[in-house]
Amino acid sequence: MYQFCINRDRPGSFHLCFKAGQKAKLMDWSVKVIPQGFQLMNQPYPDMRNLCNGFKLIFGNMQNAAMMGPRR
Numbered sequence: 001m002y003q004f005c006i007n008r009d010r011p012g013s014f015h016l017c018f019k020a021g022q023k024a025k026l027m028d029w030s031v032k033v034i035p036q037g038f039q040l041m042n043q044p045y046p047d048m049r050n051l052c053n054g055f056k057l058i059f060g061n062m063q064n065a066a067m068m069g070p071r072r
Helices: 048-068
Strands: 002-006 013-018 027-034 037-040 043-045
Touching: 013 048, 037 048, 043 048
Parallel strands: none
Antiparallel strands: 002 013, 013 027, 027 037, 037 043
């Protein structure tokens, strides 16, 4: 589950808060508002739909990498 929250400390940014499971801790990534749309992890997204899809891809890739462990 994920949601967007106001970032009162950084104008022009908001929080993407998410919890990756019932026992997982609450996580928080910063999203920057840019003239062309949004920026997450230094990657621009033109609209909210692409931002959400980008978040899912980034998070999924991070989970896959963690499950595979370090490469030898």
